[in-house]
Amino acid sequence: MNKQNDLLKIPESQIDAIQNIVRPLKYSSSSNLFYAGQIPIVAYLLLDGLVHFTKNGKVVNTFSRGNVIGLKELMNNQPVDVDAQIQPGTKVCFIDRSTVLNILEQKVPSTLNKVINKLIRIDSTIR
Amino acid sequence: MKTPTKCEKCPSNSSGIFCELSSLEHEDVDKHKVINKYKKGQTLFVQGNHPFGIFCISTGNIKVTKVGADGKESIVRLCHGGDIIGHRSLFTEEHYTATATAIEDSEVCFIDKNFILKVINEKPSVSLNIINKLSTDMGKAESKLSSLHQKNVRERLAELLLVLSTSHGKKQEDGRTKIDLKLTREEMATMIGTANETLIRFISEFKDEKLIEQVGKTIIINNEEKLTEWANLPY
Structure with a gap:
């Protein structure tokens, strides 16, 4: 596992905070979250299981619990250069653009606001 | 940072659900949408997945298919510029009951559930346009059903x-x-x-x-x- 993935990890307390806003969902089968060249349509907070980033069919990175992927790309209309494949049994929270904008527009910034503000500056595809 | 195509300049705006919105309201949609190009064969969503918004087709053609128990795929709908997809599952809160795949290179906008529900509540013209599209789809489905029988x-x-x-x-x-x-x-x-x-x-x-x-x-x-x-x- 890539050590730089820790930069995309959020603290346990903030995982709970996000779960209070968006309902977690479980994927029963493998599926593509996004393709290379596309902007992710939502960001994903991993609660359980794995998401693989692949390039030309090869796994280039793997994410696990606490990782938030696709946030910077979603908010900056920035395409990713990898495919993201979610593994069967993986539990995720979908964080859509409206939810992020609501968090960022808070008049009194919460810890979650600060965490999101930090994550928005980090590429999901760092290797 | 890539600037997405604005709704006002979308080639399918006149037949889309936001066609009656003002420039200012279009800007609000632009702020919330994610625009993507899908290559031929790429899927927008897969049967059984969770819906978290609607897809508005700007250009290109998308097929909506269902896979039967025998693994056979059948096309239930063909969608093109101005059409929306994924809205039925969104309103019924069911998983997607079909798969949407680009049959040619297509440009499609995604609008998240929170935003589209807010717009539906606030703008009657958008609600009416969605009802119009749902009614048209239902009419086509009824015609197809009677054709298959008769x-x-x-x-x-x-x-x-x-x-x-x-x-x-x-x-x-x-x-x-x-x-x-x-x-x-x-x-x-x-x-x-x-x-x-x-x-x-x-x-x-x-x-x-x-x-x-x-x-x-x-x-x-x-x-x-x-x-x-x-x-x-x-x-």
Whole structure:
């Protein structure tokens, strides 16, 4: 596992905070979250299981619990250069653009606001 | 940072659900949407996945398919510029009951559930446009169901060609209509509920009768009047 993935990890307390806003969902089968060249349509907070980033069919990175992927790309209309494949049994929270904008527009910034503000500056595809 | 295409400049804006919004309201949609290009064969969503918004097609063609217990795929709907997809599952809070795949390079906008529900609550024109699209889809589904029950394969094929001519037809200078959509024989067969071989046989019959012409995968309708007769359309 890539050590730089820790930069995309959020603290346990903030995982709970996000779960209070968006309902977690479980994927029963493998599926593509996004393709290379596309902007992710939502960001994903991993609660359980794995998401693989692949390039030309090869796994280039793997994410696990606490990782938030696709946030910077979603908010900056920035395409990713990898495919993201979610593994069967993986539990995720979908964080859509409206939810992020609501968090960022808070008049009194919460810890979650600060965490999101930090994550928005980090590429999901760092290797 | 890439600047997304603005809704006001979308080639399908006039037939889309946001067509009656003001410039300022369009800007709000622009702020919340994610615009993506899907290559031929890429999926927008897969049957069984969770819906978290709607997809508005800007350009291109998308097929909506269902996979049966036997693993066979059938096309239930073809969507093009101005159409929306994924809205039914969004409102019923069910998982997607079908898969959406680009049948050619397409540009599609995604609008998240929170935002679209807010817009529906605040803008009656958007709600009415969605109801209009749902009603049109329901009408097409009812027609398809009755055709499957009451018509033979030849009539169903004639009807399909007329439907495609209305939705994807381009009138040529010589008066003929070119269907600007490249579907495989298998895809066309699933749309009228028949076997590949049967479809091929009837396409040959239509060609022999000079009703249609084929250039590669492209179909050109030569005689729409006769095709309408063959389709046995109700008045």
